Amino acid sequence: MTSSTSASDRHPMTGNEMSGESAGGMERHQYDVVVIGAGGAGLRSAIAAHDAGAKVAIVCKSLLGKAHTVMAEGGIAASMGNVYPEDNWEVHFRDTMRGGKMLNNWRMAQLHAQEAPERVMELEDWGALFDRTDDGLISQRDFGGHKYARLAHVGDRTGLEMIRTLQQRAVQLGIDVFMECTITDVMLDKGAGDPKVSGAFGYWRETGRFILFEAPSVILATGGIGKSFKVTSNSWEYTGDGHALAMRAGASLINMEFVQFHPTGMVWPPSVKGLLVTESVRGDGGILRNSEGKRFMFDYIPEFFKAETADTIEEADRWYDDKTNNRRPPELLPRDEVARAINSEIKAGRGTPHGGIFLDIASRRTPEFIRKRLPSMYHQFKELADVDITAEPMEIGPTCHYVMGGVEVDADTQESGVTGLYAVGECSGGMHGSNRLGGNSLGDLLVFGKRAGEAATAYTNSLGASLPKVDEADVKAAQASALAPFEVEGGENPYTIQSDLQQSMNDLVGIIRTGAELEESLTEIEAFKERAKRMVVEGHRQYNPGWHLAIDLRNMLIVSECIAKAALARQESRGGHTRDDFPGPNAEWGTKNLVVNLNAAGTGVDLHEKPLPVMPDELKKYFETPAAPPPVEPVETKES
Amino acid sequence: MAYRLKMRIWRGDKDGGALGDYDVEVSEGEVVLDAIHRVQATQAGDLAVRWNCKAGKCGSCSAEVNGKPRLMCMCRLSDFDEEETITVTPMRSFPVIRDLVTDVSFNYEKAKELPSFSPPPRDADNKRRMQQIDVERGQEFRKCIECFLCQNTCHVVRDHEENKKAFAGPRFFLRYAELDMHPLDTNDRRELAQDAAGLGMCNITKCCTEVCPEGIKITDNAIIPMKERVADKKFDPLVWLGNKIGVRNKDNEGRTEL
Ligand SMILES: Cc1cc2nc3c(=O)[nH]c(=O)nc-3n(C[C@H](O)[C@H](O)[C@H](O)COP(=O)(O)OP(=O)(O)OC[C@H]3O[C@@H](n4cnc5c(N)ncnc54)[C@H](O)[C@@H]3O)c2cc1C
Ligand code: SF4
Ligand code: SF4
Ligand code: FES
Numbered sequence: 001m002t003s004s005t006s007a008s009d010r011h012p013m014t015g016n017e018m019s020g021e022s023a024g025g026m027e028r029h030q031y032d033v034v035v036i037g038a039g040g041a042g043l044r045s046a047i048a049a050h051d052a053g054a055k056v057a058i059v060c061k062s063l064l065g066k067a068h069t070v071m072a073e074g075g076i077a078a079s080m081g082n083v084y085p086e087d088n089w090e091v092h093f094r095d096t097m098r099g100g101k102m103l104n105n106w107r108m109a110q111l112h113a114q115e116a117p118e119r120v121m122e123l124e125d126w127g128a129l130f131d132r133t134d135d136g137l138i139s140q141r142d143f144g145g146h147k148y149a150r151l152a153h154v155g156d157r158t159g160l161e162m163i164r165t166l167q168q169r170a171v172q173l174g175i176d177v178f179m180e181c182t183i184t185d186v187m188l189d190k191g192a193g194d195p196k197v198s199g200a201f202g203y204w205r206e207t208g209r210f211i212l213f214e215a216p217s218v219i220l221a222t223g224g225i226g227k228s229f230k231v232t233s234n235s236w237e238y239t240g241d242g243h244a245l246a247m248r249a250g251a252s253l254i255n256m257e258f259v260q261f262h263p264t265g266m267v268w269p270p271s272v273k274g275l276l277v278t279e280s281v282r283g284d285g286g287i288l289r290n291s292e293g294k295r296f297m298f299d300y301i302p303e304f305f306k307a308e309t310a311d312t313i314e315e316a317d318r319w320y321d322d323k324t325n326n327r328r329p330p331e332l333l334p335r336d337e338v339a340r341a342i343n344s345e346i347k348a349g350r351g352t353p354h355g356g357i358f359l360d361i362a363s364r365r366t367p368e369f370i371r372k373r374l375p376s377m378y379h380q381f382k383e384l385a386d387v388d389i390t391a392e393p394m395e396i397g398p399t400c401h402y403v404m405g406g407v408e409v410d411a412d413t414q415e416s417g418v419t420g421l422y423a424v425g426e427c428s429g430g431m432h433g434s435n436r437l438g439g440n441s442l443g444d445l446l447v448f449g450k451r452a453g454e455a456a457t458a459y460t461n462s463l464g465a466s467l468p469k470v471d472e473a474d475v476k477a478a479q480a481s482a483l484a485p486f487e488v489e490g491g492e493n494p495y496t497i498q499s500d501l502q503q504s505m506n507d508l509v510g511i512i513r514t515g516a517e518l519e520e521s522l523t524e525i526e527a528f529k530e531r532a533k534r535m536v537v538e539g540h541r542q543y544n545p546g547w548h549l550a551i552d553l554r555n556m557l558i559v560s561e562c563i564a565k566a567a568l569a570r571q572e573s574r575g576g577h578t579r580d581d582f583p584g585p586n587a588e589w590g591t592k593n594l595v596v597n598l599n600a601a602g603t604g605v606d607l608h609e610k611p612l613p614v615m616p617d618e619l620k621k622y623f624e625t626p627a628a629p630p631p632v633e634p635v636e637t638k639e640s
Numbered sequence: 641m642a643y644r645l646k647m648r649i650w651r652g653d654k655d656g657g658a659l660g661d662y663d664v665e666v667s668e669g670e671v672v673l674d675a676i677h678r679v680q681a682t683q684a685g686d687l688a689v690r691w692n693c694k695a696g697k698c699g700s701c702s703a704e705v706n707g708k709p710r711l712m713c714m715c716r717l718s719d720f721d722e723e724e725t726i727t728v729t730p731m732r733s734f735p736v737i738r739d740l741v742t743d744v745s746f747n748y749e750k751a752k753e754l755p756s757f758s759p760p761p762r763d764a765d766n767k768r769r770m771q772q773i774d775v776e777r778g779q780e781f782r783k784c785i786e787c788f789l790c791q792n793t794c795h796v797v798r799d800h801e802e803n804k805k806a807f808a809g810p811r812f813f814l815r816y817a818e819l820d821m822h823p824l825d826t827n828d829r830r831e832l833a834q835d836a837a838g839l840g841m842c843n844i845t846k847c848c849t850e851v852c853p854e855g856i857k858i859t860d861n862a863i864i865p866m867k868e869r870v871a872d873k874k875f876d877p878l879v880w881l882g883n884k885i886g887v888r889n890k891d892n893e894g895r896t897e898l
Binding site: 063064065066067068070071082121124125129131132135136137139154155157160161164168169171172179206236237268269271272276376379380383384385494495496499537538539540542543544545546547 | 653667668669670671674680681682684685686687688689690691692693694695696697698699700714716737738739741744748751752756757759762766767768769770771772775778779782783784785786819822
């Protein structure tokens, strides 16, 4: 069999482009900017770098178009004001900061709120087909924690629309894409002065062959870490590669104790446990009930959100049609609040037969409405659980969904502490503080993707001809380290270690944490690290998932350690971090971030506290006055 | 409840291979991909398979299950008899890389050949206006998750390697139709679809529609209307009528032919 394309400059087996020097079993490529990751963040960065004049490569572990972004459902938060003209960046900024319990990097939250609308419009310029309002504008839907209906969406498959649009744009621009290629190390020039990025090293998944990118700017856009937990909405790709790559290159991570457990994941059947049920179900009218049939969220409204949350069923139900005179239903509190409430109900013995809680939209909306607004949820439950969500309630429970923590970056450029190394999207930290609002990730990818691509290009250009050099000794070391699992004899299967780690993180560093359990988890992680040294893989280097996992597992371990360590240090409960032994937020802790680095020996994690950046007075004012008056009449109904 | 499933999984690479027999424990509610993963985790660590979302959203896990093109993550074991042996083979129309993983670069090459969306400037207030009803047709096509099962199934290229050069395949006919029906696009891709993309080679057998996991009516809603538009390009009575009675019809007006 032959591939349809000319064989000469392509890999004989995979059809991948193989141009460039290939000596010593390794190919080399030179680029101005290399983007690691082809989700929304990676694609948007690459497009920006290309537009700024850079020669840019995108590298990704899966095929193009399959990154996690494709799974996003609900929408992109942007205060375009199409449904509520009084919405603007200031309100969005305020919602974001409050959702993150004020621990966000204020500058990132500000830039995000200001720039998201134009970034969404660009998607439309590139061919995205968003759902419309009655007067033909991009429609916007309600989501937890957002004061106004603000999420641009396409049914419940917004991520697919976003990634396809960006992918088609990148293809149109002719940007080089290296698919099914995993980066294992960032290369540094450690010559004179501070270390600088000089490239990235990795392997083709198909062939196992090594590949070296020589580039002065590397943008990490590798997504999250959820695969370290047993119950998760995340895929195999989410092994925290970008987090770990950055740390090994000398950058620091911030806010790692904050992991978002989405309140609504599927709980049955076991094989889909953790699979996401979009928040849009609640935004569109769905409510939560326990096994006694009680709509329990009214019992869990925290002081912080009392003023803006309905306290009776009647008021909550009126809100969907009349936001002027009613407050939001408590089902639409930020995710951390809802997830904790569900957890408590289940613990108190009021769970469903499969250990979840009921999410009911069937009794509240017509089947036609549900199928139109939530087509992929309808499909997902029908196909995977034999449940017709237009006729019966869903069973749901919390699932590990998103990591707020990530590479510590400069707000304006997304540059990490290492010169030439940038991080954007879920693998960067700061923007979402202690808890991310739904819809704010997709906006984050676009806003900071563009900024990172531009900043990385500007930096590369500033270097002129004096480019940082790749150290050949480092290349040898990277090769040896990648191949190590083949050398071991009689060692352990990486799948077993991974599954033990997932169980341990779920049990000990999950949604509700205690000091004792976190200490236990750190001990267990040390033991996993020992076991991982003796991992063995069978077979050869060609498309060998066992080998790939063995390499990824090292990243999972270091990232897990960061989470457990930071969680143990933060003696309070805030956002995505809940300590049973320290319930409630603590004002003192509210003034600082936790920062983690790789220790000097490279074997573990060091941690220190860092004061939050100080918000300027002109932004502080949004948090002093009581909430702005409720909105006036919507310009159209939301059922468009 | 839990039972032992007999599976036959194709193992091999471009030089050939064979079905391997596996016996694996599975339980209620599981899908074929779960069984494959269990084989991988416990019996064949190097078994190559693509997947990401495990929810029918990413289109990575395409394969042929008992000869039928399917997404493995949406293929429930309860659809089969417990005694039945389930045979999983890679997609047949694409060259094998290893085991269940095929070289789908054909599709990425075809995507590059397609002229992209080209809109007019935004409205004066910097926004764009389109009616929901006008975007819905395109939205149906944009549900495509690029699983390439339709490409794998279409008889024009299945076992006809020689046709691949001149034939973009149903997934890309969908894309042509989507752009052609986009309320704002200013390009006319009809000639291109017909000639370069090989729309003419399709004889509307609808096999592609049958395997689409997204339930997109590829043939009825995209290919046939696209063929009609191509045929009617020279004289289109509807366009003529539309122009007469003032209905906006973009078929021939204001578009640049590509
Ligand atoms: C089910 C689900 C629903 C969601 N819904 C929403 C929503 O409605 N709104 C919202 O705002 N957010 C949502 N989110 C969150 C949001 O989708 C993600 O946070 C976001 O898509 C992450 O984008 P990213 O570009 O940072 O990473 P991704 O899209 O995950 O892309 C990561 C990329 O990095 C590549 N990569 C990783 N490691 C390596 C490596 N070592 N070498 C090479 N490449 C590598 C991967 O292959 C991939 O291409 C949802 C998340 C999930 C899981
Ligand atoms: S309808 Fe056309 S594109 Fe679809 S399978 Fe038949 S010949 Fe191929
Ligand atoms: S049209 Fe359907 S079958 Fe074809 S690639 Fe898209 S989703 Fe798959
Ligand atoms: S794994 Fe995504 S479609 Fe099957």
